[in-house]
Amino acid sequence: MDELLRVENIFKTYPKKKEKVKALENVNFQVKKGELVGLLGPNGAGKTTMVKIICGLVAPDSGKVEVAGYNPWRERSRALRNLSAVLEGNRNIYWPLTVRENLNFFAALKGEKPSRVRGRIDDLITALNLEDKVNVTARSLSRGMQQKLALAVALVVDVPVLILDEPTLGLDVESALEIREMLKNVVREENKTVLLTTHDMRLVRAVCPRVIIINEGKIVTDDRVDNLLRLFEIKSYRLHLGSELTPQQVIEVQEVENTVISNGSGSGIFIDINLENMENLYRVLDILRKNNAPIESIERKEIDLEEVFLEIVGRRGLNGKPVSSERSV
């Protein structure tokens, strides 16, 4: 079977007082074996609902989900034998149990004899740098380690489909990097199918060749990251000026189309110029030359995934708030 995860025509509403709030509307996608797909969207877009429907924890109003060919509602046991998930970061584990006790327990919860997965448990402990903490209770671990343990718990039994909801939320850089490497490995070496929801665009850029962007319950994009970056690529340049502009200069620069002035974090200011029309750059340079404004540097700006994401979801920030209109590019 090529597609291990199939989502077809999913509709979901939640009751709110006497009304119904739309959570998902006609969501369709498939994830192939060995594919790692990022499911992105602002808060409240419907990502977690989608993930929980796949895991058989939230019932859809209509539509169909298949995990390794099994419906998590009608063939629950079979579907769940093919699926593991980390849903609440560091809250997926028993805090009074040690690292090893947690791993043994969750192996049994999936129907696996703990002694049969002992080797796998040891490998996971090593891969996630938890060797020193094997006999430490989960409660005593740092948040990063708890989250790594939650990931290990999801991986303790070798299932083909892995669902991860915000696996790096609140982690320090080092722990996030370890989880990133772990994800790359499970796809590369174990050929697992992974659906990952996150707000961490660096993680997406590093591990997801394909992303599905969901907004207000609908899929707005389903494409390869490279394609999206190419699609949204706009040539633009950033000028760094060593001193402030005069009020007159500001007015003149602002009159140039597709140009944005912003304050630098240190000294000086930045002018971002869109090169859809080269005339814009020449005009700005003329204004600066006329006033002898000191240009510290000129660099080409490249669009990143976060900007693509913001563009797609209608210039709304990751927390659902509108992004400033003075956004560069």
Place this chain on the structure above:
Amino acid sequence: MGNLFLLSAQFKREFVYLKRYFFNFIGGFITLYVVFLLVFLGYRGIAGGTEMYGSGLGNLIVGYVLWVFAMMIYQDISYNLFNEAREGILEQLYMSPFGYTRVTTFRLLAALFIHFGMALVILIAMMLSTGRFLNLDLISLFPLVVLLLIPIAGLGFILGGLQLIYKRIQSILQVVQFLLVGVVAAPLSLGWTQLLPGSVASHLVREVMVGEVFITNLPLNKIFLAIGIAGLYAFLGLFIFRLCERKAMQTGRLGQF
């Protein structure tokens, strides 16, 4: 075989919890024992020297130990569900291919051993403290205690299910655990009290422990009634739990706290 691994994992987890929370366990035991001593002293003050004192004391001991046992089983289902939702583990348990009902039933079986041990120690302590020794005929007692616990577990599932939907109903859970006193001590002569979960079975347990009656000499109609009540509450418990579970999954509130 998977069932065995799960059952074994639940036993290990229960014993690890017992070991890690040992002082809490001992504290609970001492509290229950002290409460009994206070009840006993009050009872002695009221009934001491009367003809009823001996059998009344026996009934008091049996009633108390059955209440402790019933309360622990009831708490094990309802409070554990609350804790699992609060700790964020409930959804993981629901993702077990065995299903949550089996996962929690196996946990209950594992917990039963610990609860049984605790109830037995309390019983012995009570008998030693009061000087009233009761008939511990295990052959007669085992099936009757099972008939007491099944409807109590059913009640736990009903309230556990309601908790999945309504979340913050801890005050009701606490009230119900004290209402269990009435359930295990309810006089069957009222008629309707026979329909309470475990009331007939607890009456039969008293017959064995205080009246020293062997199980084969107990009235058959009462035994069948106890079986029927156990079946009814087990069915109701699981049925209502499933309904609530479905509702929680429809409204997306399963793992919420």
